[in-house]
Amino acid sequence: MGALTYFILIHYEIKSPEYIKNLVTSKQGKYISLAVILLLTALVSYLGISLKVGPQFTLLYGMIIGGLIGGLYSMIHAYAAVYLKANQIISATALNLFAPAFAIFTARFIQGGQQIIFNSQFMIREFPILSDIPVLGDLLFKRTYLSFYFAIGLLLIILLIINKTKFGLRLKACGENPHAADSLGIDIYKTRFIAVVLSGVFAGMGGVIFVATTSAEFSATVDGFGFLAIAVLIFGNWKPTRILLAALFFGFMRTLAAKYSLVPIIKDHGEFVQFYNMIPYITTIIILAFFSKNSKAPKALGEIYDKGKR
Amino acid sequence: MHKIKKSLNNFYQLAKPSLIAVAIGLLSGLVIMFIFSPIDAFPALFTLILGGFNGGISGIGDMLYSAAPIIFTGLSVAFAFKTGLFNIGAPGQMMVGAYVAVHIGVLASPGAFPLWILALLAGALAGAIWGLIPGLLKAVANVNEVVTSIMMNYIAGYLVIYLINTYILSLGDSASRVIKNAARIPQLSSIFPGSSANIGIIIAFGFVILIHMILHKTILGFQLRASGFSFDGSKYAGMNTKTNIVIAMTISGLLAGIAGATAFLVAGKQIPARFNIFTEGFDGISVALLGLGEPIGALFAGLFLSNLREGGFYMQLYPFVPEIIDMVISVIIYATAISVAIQLLIKKYGERFKAWRKSKNEQKGEAQS
Numbered sequence: 118m119g120a121l122t123y124f125i126l127i128h129y130e131i132k133s134p135e136y137i138k139n140l141v142t143s144k145q146g147k148y149i150s151l152a153v154i155l156l157l158t159a160l161v162s163y164l165g166i167s168l169k170v171g172p173q174f175t176l177l178y179g180m181i182i183g184g185l186i187g188g189l190y191s192m193i194h195a196y197a198a199v200y201l202k203a204n205q206i207i208s209a210t211a212l213n214l215f216a217p218a219f220a221i222f223t224a225r226f227i228q229g230g231q232q233i234i235f236n237s238q239f240m241i242r243e244f245p246i247l248s249d250i251p252v253l254g255d256l257l258f259k260r261t262y263l264s265f266y267f268a269i270g271l272l273l274i275i276l277l278i279i280n281k282t283k284f285g286l287r288l289k290a291c292g293e294n295p296h297a298a299d300s301l302g303i304d305i306y307k308t309r310f311i312a313v314v315l316s317g318v319f320a321g322m323g324g325v326i327f328v329a330t331t332s333a334e335f336s337a338t339v340d341g342f343g344f345l346a347i348a349v350l351i352f353g354n355w356k357p358t359r360i361l362l363a364a365l366f367f368g369f370m371r372t373l374a375a376k377y378s379l380v381p382i383i384k385d386h387g388e389f390v391q392f393y394n395m396i397p398y399i400t401t402i403i404i405l406a407f408f409s410k411n412s413k414a415p416k417a418l419g420e421i422y423d424k425g426k427r
Numbered sequence: 428m429h430k431i432k433k434s435l436n437n438f439y440q441l442a443k444p445s446l447i448a449v450a451i452g453l454l455s456g457l458v459i460m461f462i463f464s465p466i467d468a469f470p471a472l473f474t475l476i477l478g479g480f481n482g483g484i485s486g487i488g489d490m491l492y493s494a495a496p497i498i499f500t501g502l503s504v505a506f507a508f509k510t511g512l513f514n515i516g517a518p519g520q521m522m523v524g525a526y527v528a529v530h531i532g533v534l535a536s537p538g539a540f541p542l543w544i545l546a547l548l549a550g551a552l553a554g555a556i557w558g559l560i561p562g563l564l565k566a567v568a569n570v571n572e573v574v575t576s577i578m579m580n581y582i583a584g585y586l587v588i589y590l591i592n593t594y595i596l597s598l599g600d601s602a603s604r605v606i607k608n609a610a611r612i613p614q615l616s617s618i619f620p621g622s623s624a625n626i627g628i629i630i631a632f633g634f635v636i637l638i639h640m641i642l643h644k645t646i647l648g649f650q651l652r653a654s655g656f657s658f659d660g661s662k663y664a665g666m667n668t669k670t671n672i673v674i675a676m677t678i679s680g681l682l683a684g685i686a687g688a689t690a691f692l693v694a695g696k697q698i699p700a701r702f703n704i705f706t707e708g709f710d711g712i713s714v715a716l717l718g719l720g721e722p723i724g725a726l727f728a729g730l731f732l733s734n735l736r737e738g739g740f741y742m743q744l745y746p747f748v749p750e751i752i753d754m755v756i757s758v759i760i761y762a763t764a765i766s767v768a769i770q771l772l773i774k775k776y777g778e779r780f781k782a783w784r785k786s787k788n789e790q791k792g793e794a795q796s
Contacts, residue, residue, distance in 0.1 A: 193761075203764040206513055207716055211761035214713065218753030225748045226463055348574045391589035398578040405575065406568040 176264060180322045187321015188314045190216070195313035199306050202421045264326040271319070276357050288312055295422050305422050320346075348401045352408060370397040444766035445717060445724075447773070449731070452759030456751055464746055471745040475752070478734030481741040488619025490730075490737045492693070495627035496521070498729035499686030500711025501718060502631075502638055503558075503679045508720040509642055510675035511655035516561060516576025517683040518708025519583035524554035524684030525691040525705070526587045529603050529698055532610030532691075533595045542609040547688045554684015555677050557583065562676025566669040572676065584702050591700045602697035612692045627689035632726065634682065639722040651675050683708065716760050732756065 194212050197203040279285035290298035291308045299305050323346075349367055353360030374393040453472065460468040474481060479490025500517045507514035514520075528550030535542060561575040597604040612625040642648040653661040654668045662668045690707060691698060714732055718724025735756070739749035762769060 197761065197765050201765045201768040203768070207764035208761055210712055210716065211757045211764060213757075214709070214753055214760065215757035218750040218757065222459075222748055222750040222754065225750075226746075348578065351571060351574060391585040391592075394585045395582050398581045402564065402570070402575055402578050405570045406564055409568055409570040 176325075177267075179325045180264065180267070183321040183325035184318040185321070187324065188318040191314050191317020191320070192310075194317075195310045199309045199313065199422075205421075268326075272357060272361060279357070284308075284311075299422075309422065345397075345401075348405065352401070352404055354408065367397055367401070370400055441719070444763060444770065445719065445728075447769060448717070448759045448762035448766060451762040451769070452755045455758045456755035459754060460747055460751065467745040467747070471742050471747055474742050474744070475735060475738040475755075478736075478738035478741075480734075481738070484619055485621035486737060486741075488615065488622025488624030490733050491615075491619070491628040492623040492625060493736060494730050494733035495625075495631045496686040496690040496707045497710045497714055497733055498628075498631040498635065498726055499682050499689060500708055501714025501725035501729045502634060502711075502722055503682035503686065504711045504715035505718060505720050505722060505725045506638060506642070506682060507675055507679040508715055509655050510651045510671065511658060512562075512565070512672065512675055512679070513573050514558065514561075514576055514676065514679045514683075515573055515712065516558065516579045516680070517686070517711040518704045518706075519576065519580035520554040520557040520680040520683035521687035521690070521705050521708045521711075522580075522583045522587050523557045523687070524550035525687030525698055526590055526603075527553035527684075528610075528688035529606055529691050530590070530595055532606030533604045535607075535610075537607065537609035542607065543612050543692055546606075546610050546692055547612070547685065550688030550692075551681045551684045554687065555681035558676045558678075558680015558683065559673065562673040562680075565676070566672045580704055580708075584704055587698065588700055588702060591698060596700060597697065600697055601701070602699045605695070605697065606692060608694075610692055611694055612689060623693055623695075625689075625693065630685075630689065631729075634685070635722045635726045638682075642722065647674070683711065686711070713756050713760055716763055717756075719763075 190212070194205075194208050197208040198205045277285075279288065287298065287303050287308055290301075290303065291305055291312075295305045298308075345367065349360060349363045352366075353363040374390075374396055453476065456475070457468055457472045460471055479486040479488075482489065500521060503517050503520070504514050528546040531546040531549050532542065535545065557579060558576075561570075561572045561579060564570040564575050565572045591603050595603045612627055615624045615626060615628075616622075618624070640648075642652060650661065650666050651671055651674070653664070654666060654671050658668060661671075686707060687705070690696070690705075710732060714725050714728040717732070718726070718728035735752050736749070739752040742749065742751070
């Protein structure tokens with residue numbers, strides 16, 4: 118197994134619920150949600166991480182703080198897009214610009230530098246008994262993060278909420294035909310607002326996971342992960358389980374680029390490292406070209422809800 | 428005389444949302460600075476607004492130099508906006524444009540034809556090709572142009588590092604080699620001594636007028652705007668909407684490509700050989716939004732933004748990092764997004780205030796009588 122297993126592990130990439138967050142937003146009709154909520158949260162959760170209470174506990178409450186901040190920050194966007202009928206792309210662009218600037222500004226002001234270095238020890242080396250299971254043990258229970266299981270759990274909960282509860286069905290109705298939903302007495306504005314804020318919560322958690330698991334420092338960038346999440350969402354055709362598969366695929370591709378030296382065949386061609394880095398983005402474009410024709414996007418996606426248009 | 432007054436009034440009505448937004452943005456910048464360092468907040472804000480004018484003639488020259496690329500990226504994004512497309516790929520198009528221009532500026536030998544024009548045109552062409560790809564994918568396979576152009580940004584970022592490393596690396600600087608003198612865009616050093624100001628700003632001004640003409644006076648422009656206004660409507664009217672998408676994205680990419688060329692065909696400018704995505708590209712989005720999606724708006728917004736950025740440079744006297752400008756700009760953009768609501772709010776409270784004044788005056792009148 119060796120090197121091959123390592124690739125399929127790809128722990129840090131697949132395990133962020135960031136990919137899931139777009140699901141909730143899009144189901145009810147919001148388009149660009151905010152990648153860089155991630156940044157703000159990352160900055161705040163750094164404060165959490167720096168208090169020392171055992172790494173796994175720190176990661177968990179870091180994620181909770183991150184989720185809270187993400188939710189609060191997305192309210193600015195939600196209020197403008199839902200209640201003030203502003204153009205979502207414009208308000209999202211504004212928030213995307215604000216977050217990294219604010220993160221760098223405060224980081225420099227508080228501690229004089231843009232980089233925040235912390236001690237990353239969130240990786241769980243292996244689980245005692247479970248890791249002895251052949252193949253699966255290597256895959257799921259070695260060199261892993263708690264956030265992975267958290268994300269899987271969250272995905273299951275979201276699946277249940279969207280498909281089985283009253284709120285989930287209302288959410289879908291708002292995304293497909295808001296006017297019909299309105300005529301049945303559903304508060305479109307409230308439902309949409311909640312959905313955008315929830316997406317902010319998930320994005321915030323994704324931000325904490327991103328920072329805590331990919332590096333040992335925070336430097337006010339998320340490498341376009343938020344945008345990649347939108348690509349994954351379209352690739353996954355707005356369906357939770359397919360989004361999980363799409364996210365796994367991208368995680369695999371990115372890990373391949375990052376750890377190319379572990380594969381014997383391409384190890385000797387380090388000069389092409391830039392091309393390995395391009396692979397995830399090129400494959401995204403190619404795959405989207407095949408999948409976009411029969412895309413099942415929610416019908417009211419990106420539309421401002423106007424009662425009078427019925 | 429009356430006509431001038433009327434057109435001025437029209438202009439004011441058009442620019443009013445932007446002006447309100449700018450005021451809100453600067454005010455929130457002041458508040459943020461006040462929280463972090465109350466003593467320095469007011470002078471810093473003054474420096475910020477003064478911008479390039481802090482540095483006298485050479486400061487203004489530098490402001491004009493850095494304005495040219497962001498006017499071009501602003502035009503690029505605004506042009507796509509008019510067609511209902513969101514070209515978030517301006518940074519990538521700008522990067523390939525810059526690379527190709529610098530490649531020619533370093534390697535080509537000057538001939539009869541001025542090298543800088545050749546480099547500029549090649550940069551434009553590279554940007555156009557980079558914009559063509561998302562356009563084609565959108566038209567043929569219905570791929571969302573936002574996602575593809577973001578992906579194209581990253582691909583451009585990695586491609587440019589590879590190309591620099593392979594062809595035009597200057598080992599000592601870990602950046603591209605310095606361009607030949609003949610490849611420099613002619614400077615305006617007689618007007619703005621001591622600054623990098625070049626005729627890029629004049630070219631930008633020309634393109635603003637050209638794009639304005641194309642959009643508002645030609646059949647192509649009408650078709651592009653029509654498909655931006657109602658895609659299905661223009662399709663039923665018999666326009667070839669798919670071709671229009673491709674054309675719009677290509678022109679948009681071409682403008683961003685020129686932006687890259689004008690930014691780097693300058694003495695002492697080298698493209699770093701590490702992964703970075705040009706901020707001027709993203710500034711294009713701000714400029715287009717601030718300019719209300721119009722080419723002429725993009726000109727003013729570009730000058731304003733460039734002035735603010737110069738202000739950020741001079742502001743380093745104070746304990747604030749230049750990132751404050753991004754914060755101010757983002758608040759301005761947010762305020763433009765909700766400008767309709769803000770205007771309603773101002774109107775509502777204005778009327779309340781008038782009614783309150785009136786009732787107070789009446790009370791006074793009663794008391795006197």
